[in-house]
Amino acid sequence: MKSKAIQGGQQELKGKRAIVTGAARRIGREVALELARAGADIAITYRNSDSDATKTVAELVGLGVRAFALQCDVTDQSSVKAMVADAKRLLGGIDILINNAGAYNTVEFEKITLEQWDDIFATNARGPFLVSQTAAKELRKSKGRIVNIGSLGGIQPWATHIHYCASKAALHMLTQAMAKALAPDVTVNCVAPGMIPMDYTTPKSQLRHFSEKTPMKRNGTAQDVAIAVRFLAGGAQFITGQVLIVDGGLGLSS
Ligand SMILES: NC(=O)c1ccc[n+]([C@@H]2O[C@H](COP(=O)([O-])OP(=O)(O)OC[C@H]3O[C@@H](n4cnc5c(N)ncnc54)[C@H](OP(=O)(O)O)[C@@H]3O)[C@@H](O)[C@H]2O)c1
Numbered sequence: 001m002k003s004k005a006i007q008g009g010q011q012e013l014k015g016k017r018a019i020v021t022g023a024a025r026r027i028g029r030e031v032a033l034e035l036a037r038a039g040a041d042i043a044i045t046y047r048n049s050d051s052d053a054t055k056t057v058a059e060l061v062g063l064g065v066r067a068f069a070l071q072c073d074v075t076d077q078s079s080v081k082a083m084v085a086d087a088k089r090l091l092g093g094i095d096i097l098i099n100n101a102g103a104y105n106t107v108e109f110e111k112i113t114l115e116q117w118d119d120i121f122a123t124n125a126r127g128p129f130l131v132s133q134t135a136a137k138e139l140r141k142s143k144g145r146i147v148n149i150g151s152l153g154g155i156q157p158w159a160t161h162i163h164y165c166a167s168k169a170a171l172h173m174l175t176q177a178m179a180k181a182l183a184p185d186v187t188v189n190c191v192a193p194g195m196i197p198m199d200y201t202t203p204k205s206q207l208r209h210f211s212e213k214t215p216m217k218r219n220g221t222a223q224d225v226a227i228a229v230r231f232l233a234g235g236a237q238f239i240t241g242q243v244l245i246v247d248g249g250l251g252l253s254s
Contacts, residue, residue, distance in 0.1 A: 012234045014039030017091035017142075019084070021074055021131060022101025024049035026198045027149070029056050030222035031098055033063065034230045040096065041066040043087040047073055047101070066091070074101045074127030077134075084134045094138040096233045099128035099148045099171075106160050117163045124167035129174055132188075140185040147232045148175050149225070150192040152247050168192075172243050179241030187240040189232045194247025196220040215249030224248075 013035060023032040023044035029052075032042050042060050046053040046069060053069035060067035068090045072083035088094055103123040107116060128148050132139075139146065153161055154168030172190055179188040195210045197219050211219050228246045232239065245251055
């Protein structure tokens with residue numbers, strides 16, 4: 001992949017082939033759509049959201065790219081192997097991997113069970129490791145890009161999400177270590193979103209609290225995350241091992 005500046009409306013990813021995990025809905029869906037707007041063919045993965053996956057594929061195809069939905073549990077090695085093989089076959093290769101699938105829940109420190117600890121690490125840390133390791137050969141061949149979706153919680157300690165914070169911190173370190181292991185063939189970076197409300201269940205008072213606390217005076221959107229991913233998935237060939245925080249400055253203010 002040659003270094004090339006992104007210009008407005010340019011399809012800088014035309015001919016590139018991308019996997020976006022957990023992209024049937026929410027942030028992953030918006031990332032897949034943004035990469036498609038940049039011209040990339042897309043394989044999205046889903047675990048349970050099969051009807052959303054079908055809708056997202058139709059939207060992607062509507063943007064004029066080739067798109068496929070593949071079922072995958074990122075914690076399961078055989079499922080990951082089958083998904084990567086199918087993506088390679090359907091797309092004809094792999095240039096871009098976006099490790100977006102993730103798990104999140106709120107539990108007080110004393111109440112975190114071993115199962116909750118292991119589950120969140122299996123999805124947020126082992127998952128991106130497994131998918132990246134499995135796709136590494138193809139990505140090296142294509143001089144590709146990996147973008148992991150981390151979290152502001154991997155940088156800031158949130159007392160009611162300790163297992164989540166620790167798993168995202170692990171993902172940030174995985175980003176840096178993989179960047180060295182896969183250089184100079186593949187760049188590996190991470191986008192770490194702050195507060196991105198994705199449904200109507202978040203209480204209005206909480207939305208207001210965070211938007212007021214955020215220097216940019218609003219909460220983030222999936223599009224904010226997708227723009228950062230598009231940048232790192234594209235021409236940024238000399239940027240590797242970085243964690244790009246997308247939080248409107250929220251992390252600066254506490
Ligand atoms: N929303 C935020 O405020 C925020 C903030 C910081 C970071 N992030 C990160 O951004 C990413 C996307 O966030 P989101 O809120 O859109 O996430 P989400 O809805 O919680 O998760 C995204 C998708 O991950 C998939 N998934 C979960 N476990 C999986 C597994 N074991 N194997 C395969 N897929 C699995 C689910 O797919 P199915 O629905 O198909 O089962 C889900 O739709 C996540 O990595 C999240 O941690 C989000």
